[in-house]
Amino acid sequence: MNSRILPTLALIVSVGIFFAYVQPTWSGSIYAAKASIASNDRALAAAKTYTLQQNQLAAARNAIDPTDLAQLARLLPSSVDNVGLILDLNALAARSGLTLSNIDVITNTIAPAKSGGVGVTLSAATGPTGSAELSLSAVGTYAALQSFLVGVEKSERLLDVKDLLVRGSDTGVYDYRMKLSFYWLR
C-alpha cells in the first residue's frame, strides 16, 4: 500500500505543476512577451524603412534650390495672411497706375479659427489647401488694367481673377470690379 502513495503523490504534484505553472505561464506571460517582441520587430522594421525614406527625402529636398523652395512657400503660404496680400495688391495697383477704391475679403461665410479672426469665403474645408475670395474695385485706364492683370497673374502668391467687370466711359478711364481667389496651405 505504501509503495503506491509516493507515485500517486508524484502524479498529483506533476498535474499541479503543469496546470498551476507551466500552462498559465506559457499561455500568459510567455505568449504576451512573444506577441510584444513580434510587434516590436514590426515597429523596428517600420522605423528602419522610415529612416531610409527620410534620408531619401532629405536628399531629394536638398537637391532643390533653396530659392525655389522659398518661392514655392510664397506661392502657397502656410497662413492666410490676407492683410499682407491686400498691401501687396495696393502696391501693385499703384505701380500699374490703377487707383483702388475698395478692397476687402468677402465675408459671406464664416471662416474657421485658422483664418485668424478675419471672415473669408472659404472653399470646402477638405484637402491640404484653403482658399478665399477678395473683392476689389478700381479706376484706371485700359493699359493700367492690363498691367495690373499681368501683375496679378505673375504674382509670387497664386491669385486667380475669377470675376471681372469692366464699365466703360468716354473719358478713357474705366471702372473695374474683380474677385480674386487666393490660396494657402492648411
Added chain:
Amino acid sequence: MDIPPTIPTSFVPRSTFASTRRTFTTNFTDVFSIFAYAVLGVVFALALGVFFYGRILAGAQASKDAELAKAEKAIDLATVQGFMQLRDRLTAGQKMLGSHLALSNFFKLVETLLPTNVRVSNLHLTLDTTKRVRLEGAGVAKSFNALAAVSNSFAADGRIKEAIFSNIVVNRDSSVSFALSATLDPKVVAFSP
C-alpha cells in the same frame, strides 16, 4: 508401501492463486511508479524550460523595447511635418498652376479681333461652375457691317465660342448697340509662364 497423504510428494511448492495475484500487484506498482516519476520528471523539466524561456524572452523584450525607444527618439516630428508640407505644396501648387487663369490673354485676343469701329462699353468675365470663363458684354458698333465683321472675326478665330449678339438696336446715328454673350476657349485664359 504407500506414502501417506500427509507427506508432500515434491519440495517445489505448488503455485496457488494467491501467489499469482501478489506478483501481478507488484508488477503493476512498479510500472505505475515508473510512469508517475517519469511524468513528474517531464513536468519538472517543462517547468524549468518555461521558467528559463520566460527569462530569455523578458530579456529580449527589454532589449527590443530599448531599441524601439531609441528609434522613436530618432524620429523628429518637425522633420516629418516639413516633408508633408513640402509634398502638399508641390502637389497642390502643380495642380493650381495647371488651372491658373490669365485673363490678360483674353484682352490681348480682343485687341486683335475687334475692329476700331466697335466699342465695348461693359464687359463681365466670370468663371462658371464648369470652370469655363463666360463672357457677357454690351457695346456699340459704328455700323451693322462693323458688327457683322466682329461676328465673322469671332467665328473665324474660334477661341471666343458660342458668341451670341443680342439686343441689337440701330441707333439714330446708324450706329448699332448690342449685347454679347460667349464662352472662352480654356486655352485663351490658361496661364503659361
